[in-house]
Amino acid sequence: MLLRPIPGVGPVAASAIVATAGGARQFKNGREFAAWLGLTPLNRSSGGKERLGRISKMGGRYIIRLLVTGMTSRLRQVKTHPERVDPWARALLERKPTRLATVAMANKTARIIWAVLTKNQHYRPNAA
Secondary structure: OOOOOOOOOOHHHHHHHHHHHOOOOOOOOHHHHHHHHOOOEEEOOEOOEOOEEEEOOOOOHHHHHHHHHHHHHHHHHHHHOHHHOOHHHHHHHHHOOHHHHHHHHHHHHHHHHHHHHHHOOOOOOOOO
8 A cells, every 4th residue: 555654654544544535636736635634724814914723623533633643653753763753853843832743744744645645656755
């Protein structure tokens, strides 16, 4: 399965995502997919001033729970195995609270999942 190598995505989360989203080709980009899941902040912008609100939590609560739980387990590795965690997650954890960091990582993972599903290619950790 294509989603299993993505860090924080286990077999249950991968099968749940594929069962609900299919190939994810109905979404134009990764942000739209993450918004469909409910992992993006509400946009209350007007007059050129960008205002992002709370995380909407609209969408599949089961998938959100699986992704956030997977990211929580990844952040716990920071204490025991700091070399396994990418620098972006480590820097995020230094400047944001733990729960907010896990949701941000789940958002990023959702975008990675969209890219893997639409391109039908295996996950490459350092792809540019």
